[in-house]
Amino acid sequence: MERPPRSVAPPPGRWYRQVGGRGWRAFGAAWGGYVLDGFDFVLITLVLTEIRAEFGLDAARAASLVSAAFVSRWLGGMLLGALGDRYGRRAAMAASILLFSLGTLACGLAPNYAALFAARTVVGLGMAGEYSASATYVMESWPAALRGRASGFLISGYSIGTVLAAQVYSVVVPAYGWRRLFVLGVLPALFALWLRRALPEAVDWAEAVAETATRPNPFRPLFTTADGRPAPRRAAAHLALAAAVLGALLLLFTGRAGPAAWPLALLVAAGLGTFAVRLGGPRYRVLYLALTATVFAGFLYTWPIQALLPTYLRTELHYSPEQVRDVLFWAGFGTAAGCVLAGFTGDRFGPARAYALTLTASLALVFPVFAVRDDLLLLGVLLFLLQATSFGISGLLPRYLAARLPVRRRASGLGFVYNVGALGGAVAPLLGARLAEGRPLGQALAVLTFGLSLLVILLIGLDVPGRLHRRFDTLPNPLV
Secondary structure, X not given: OOOOOOOOOOOOOOHHHHHHHHHHHHHHHHHHHHHHXXXXXXXXXXXXXXXXXXXXXXXXXXXXXXXXXXXXXXXXXXXXXXXXXXXXXXXXXXXXXXXXXXXXXXHHHOOOHHHHHHHHHHHHHHHHHHHHHHHHHHHHHOOHHHXXXXXXXXXXXXXXXXXXXXXXXXXXXXXXXXXXXXXXXXXXXXXXXXXXXXXXXXHHHHHHHHHHOOOOOOOHHHHEOOOOOEOHHHHHHHHHHHHHHHHHXXXXXXXXXXXXXXXXXXXXXXXXXXXXXXXXXXXXXXHHHHXXXXXXXXXXXXXXXXXXXXXXXXXXXXXXXXXXXXXHHHHHHHHHHHHHHHHHHHHHHOHHHHHHXXXXXXXXXXXXXXXXXXXXXXXXXHHHHHHHHOOHHXXXXXXXXXXXXXXXXXXXXHHHHHHHHOHHHHHHHHHHHHHOOOOOHHHHHHHHHHHHHHHHHHHHHOOHHHHHHHHHOOOOOOOO
């Protein structure tokens, strides 16, 4: 397991020359995938009105199309992460962008709600691969002392994608309709797939495989006994559990759970917790659980604003669509700028310290943002700063996670803990809406963002996952 000191000095000379042509090619191929990720996720929110009108959907079914990608992300994180650990980061990156392309094209061709929902779940599989394989590949292709920059710069692509989506929407949809947006989205995805075909393998993975002369199989604990013998009953039980979790998420996110919502949510939590324990094994099971909980909390503090800010601007501040677009434009660029800044601070102070200190600074901006009413310029400036210090610092999250996972299970481990934790992004808007019952939405968002940010500061600043890992897990073998 990588255990960097709190402050790692970059190599001598200009840092961008230390990355080298190979590292920059790796970054460019992965960054393009992240741009597509942000573009597509925001795109579905922008065209919901048109989709509702064409398919005759109510508000709940339309909103489920946004959540559909979360239904499959955890599964995609497991599958594509395991693919990356066993066959290399390049193979998983190619598979993720191929799934992304097929899902995006299917969205544009979907004849009805069910087909569109299914297409969105395919997109979710590809999104999961981007966060596991691509992030791992880029960081393992950059010098160790510069991997905070690799992480922060990479995540900035998501924010750029959200900004591009808003601009393209205003041009394409009025003239050509919502379907053309998804069809156009396939072209850059295919270009990214072409670009990735000739990339060299990640150095860390190649060295780890060469050192042991074996290829890891992250799924082995699910289908074999402790001594490696096949275990058909264990395999059947885990497959049944995966099907149960997937079915429960489908019911929850399509609004069909009814009074069984809480039992189904507990089933999902128990099932995913079981997979964390099995996949982590005795050496990493507590670490997997703790990192997943930390990522979940991270999504909880960032996504209430991401999901409900447009609603707040329209319903409480009564902004016009053009004003909403302008505010979201500056918020998106604030996030991108924060990701870039996070890369430098993460390398200078270490990812955990930089994360905790920057997020602490964001607390001073939360309530002022929601106190501004009629000053569009002031609101844009404050949101830029808040997103830079709050959402932007999450650009260090892949670096923070990767530093705590061994090379031979880094892609699968990062893919699992990140994409399972991403379910917090689906829960966050529900928490915001529930907290807003009986109080203004802006006040609810401020309270939720402030409180959950404080929780993440404590989890990361005090290194709670690392402490629990050292206290309760078996002493890890760095080659396993």
